[in-house]
Amino acid sequence: MKSSSELRTLLRSIDHKSYPAYKSLAGAYHFGSFQLFIDHVQGDPFASPSSLHVEIAHKDAGFPAVSYGKDCSRIALQDFLTRKLSSLFEDFNFRAKGSGKSGLMSITRCGQEVLERSACQITDTKIIARFHIGFPAFGRTINAGELDKILFDFLPRCVESCFFYRRLDKKKVENAVWLAEDQTAVRQILKEENLVAFVANGSILPRKSGVSDLPLKDSIPFTSPASMERTFTLPHRGEIKGMAIPRGITLIVGGGYHGKSTLLEALQMGVYNHIGGDGREFVITDDTAIKLRAEDGRSIRNVDISLFINDLPNKKDTTSFSTPDASGSTSQAAGVIEGVEAGTGLFLIDEDTSATNFMVRDDFMQQVISREKEPITPFLERARDLYDKAGISTILVAGSSGAFFYIADKILQMDCYRPVDITDHVKALCKNHPAPRTQAPDFAIPPFARPLQATGRNDREGRKGGYGGRGGRGGNDRHEHMKVKTFGKDSFSLDKETVDMRYVEQLADSEQTNALAHLLRYGLEQTMDGKRNVKETVKLLSDMLDKQGWDPFCSSYIPCGLAKPRRQELFACINRFRG
Numbered sequence: 001m002k003s004s005s006e007l008r009t010l011l012r013s014i015d016h017k018s019y020p021a022y023k024s025l026a027g028a029y030h031f032g033s034f035q036l037f038i039d040h041v042q043g044d045p046f047a048s049p050s051s052l053h054v055e056i057a058h059k060d061a062g063f064p065a066v067s068y069g070k071d072c073s074r075i076a077l078q079d080f081l082t083r084k085l086s087s088l089f090e091d092f093n094f095r096a097k098g099s100g101k102s103g104l105m106s107i108t109r110c111g112q113e114v115l116e117r118s119a120c121q122i123t124d125t126k127i128i129a130r131f132h133i134g135f136p137a138f139g140r141t142i143n144a145g146e147l148d149k150i151l152f153d154f155l156p157r158c159v160e161s162c163f164f165y166r167r168l169d170k171k172k173v174e175n176a177v178w179l180a181e182d183q184t185a186v187r188q189i190l191k192e193e194n195l196v197a198f199v200a201n202g203s204i205l206p207r208k209s210g211v212s213d214l215p216l217k218d219s220i221p222f223t224s225p226a227s228m229e230r231t232f233t234l235p236h237r238g239e240i241k242g243m244a245i246p247r248g249i250t251l252i253v254g255g256g257y258h259g260k261s262t263l264l265e266a267l268q269m270g271v272y273n274h275i276g277g278d279g280r281e282f283v284i285t286d287d288t289a290i291k292l293r294a295e296d297g298r299s300i301r302n303v304d305i306s307l308f309i310n311d312l313p314n315k316k317d318t319t320s321f322s323t324p325d326a327s328g329s330t331s332q333a334a335g336v337i338e339g340v341e342a343g344t345g346l347f348l349i350d351e352d353t354s355a356t357n358f359m360v361r362d363d364f365m366q367q368v369i370s371r372e373k374e375p376i377t378p379f380l381e382r383a384r385d386l387y388d389k390a391g392i393s394t395i396l397v398a399g400s401s402g403a404f405f406y407i408a409d410k411i412l413q414m415d416c417y418r419p420v421d422i423t424d425h426v427k428a429l430c431k432n433h434p435a436p437r438t439q440a441p442d443f444a445i446p447p448f449a450r451p452l453q454a455t456g457r458n459d460r461e462g463r464k465g466g467y468g469g470r471g472g473r474g475g476n477d478r479h480e481h482m483k484v485k486t487f488g489k490d491s492f493s494l495d496k497e498t499v500d501m502r503y504v505e506q507l508a509d510s511e512q513t514n515a516l517a518h519l520l521r522y523g524l525e526q527t528m529d530g531k532r533n534v535k536e537t538v539k540l541l542s543d544m545l546d547k548q549g550w551d552p553f554c555s556s557y558i559p560c561g562l563a564k565p566r567r568q569e570l571f572a573c574i575n576r577f578r579g
Contacts (some may be wrong), residue, residue, distance in 0.1 A: 001028045015144035017044045019044060019551050023143060033060050034159050039557035043133060049132040051559055056127045056158055062165040067177050068122045076180030078120040080173060083110050085129060085162045089091040092154040096146035101134030101146045107560060112213045113272040113508040118550050118562035127163055130484035130560035175276060178236040183273045185234050194392045196346045197267050197285045200242035204279025205266040217277035225421035240282060248409035249383055259417035260397045261350055266507055290339040290568055293329035293353040296504045299578045304446035308333035309373050328355030329376055338484050341448045341535060342571035350397040360401045380438035383407055389443055390393035403436040452537050453530040481555060484517045494515040504572045511563035516573040518553040534574060540565050
């Protein structure tokens, strides 16, 4: 490893040369209390900025081992440090002048959720922070003096202020770690007490706007109905009270604009921990929960939807159903089966984003259109069996049909953003009204044996000996890999094949979408050989990510800009890939 003085000498030697001479800086440099790695140098001042990372040994950083000893506390500390460095970079951003992205200093811009990201990684021996810097130039001529300011002044000041425990507000560090440990304690209680979700009293559920995930000021704090209120004792916070939703079928009803969808949206993002001050810190949901909705036009490949759709007029086989352009009902039926395959313990459904004919058929319609003429078995007739026989609970927002009252275990009415338990009242009313007719045929979970076989380009190039070099990647040169391009949170492309993730509503960050693209690329090039089915492939990729980190899925270096997705989103990604 070279010294920082050697880097400075090298910088001076390339001053005023053509911009590509910056590439000679790539390598590792010792800066005393930390090490600097220049991983990738941009080819042009207007191109994507250069990728760098720093490493700080634990003995120098000085963080107490207890602050990163558990997975939840480690991830929370990583998140805290990422946010801290992002804030520090803001003070120095573009203070070095030049063309294009000259002087840019950036790291991940975190949202309200606490995610495991490549931007900051805490290992057994060190802290690693990955970020971007725009190497300065005037036109396309190197301005080494401005980069000298960044690397020898701005960056060391940021690193010293962020990654050395003695320089930080210890109470803020402790609060971030303790909050994560308390949130994890609630998740454990959910499992032990046969609950699927918990919403603490005082939570702020509404968001600032449709484009801001910040809490809405002056909104009504959440208060649990007395009949559903539980008190838990957490390791740091102590006692906490709130609404506990039991396993089974829970119905959320109420007038328009009274908070039904707001509650459901908070629950669907409760699969992640949230930062302090978000308002939803203790909105905790079964972390396998899946939000279901209709997705007109999505691709479906070899999914057994016969539990819901059978005897199609065109005689199409629904035990291995495929279509490049699904309807609302077939897409939602596939979503249920794929969710079961992904190991969910809870479905979250909003009637407003569901296919009406998939959800329910009223009694009058059943009299007009006989069962023999209707290939759809509605969700109403399967929800009870999904819980009783498969152990999968449902939380459903309903506003137009009372048929679900008869199968619900709990019924909540949202009244001006306050939940009211009306279960007993509604069940009494049900006795005075005839129950909807249900004639669902036998319930059976499909075997889930769908093999994955890469085709086309992947067969020609994908398995020429696999990855090599650093971290076990071998044979292929970087340019031979499928090209990854991410379009925000909504989609990504592998070469020219676009994967549409718009309706996978529990993706919290575009960096998760980016990570899914890398995971899918690795799967296509390395593991999808027709011998493993979807479940086995997802397990393999997830286990690799858990045990080996980002390294196997990246070509020559690990970039800043990846966030770990859940297994459920990895299933969703593979299921939506048309290749």
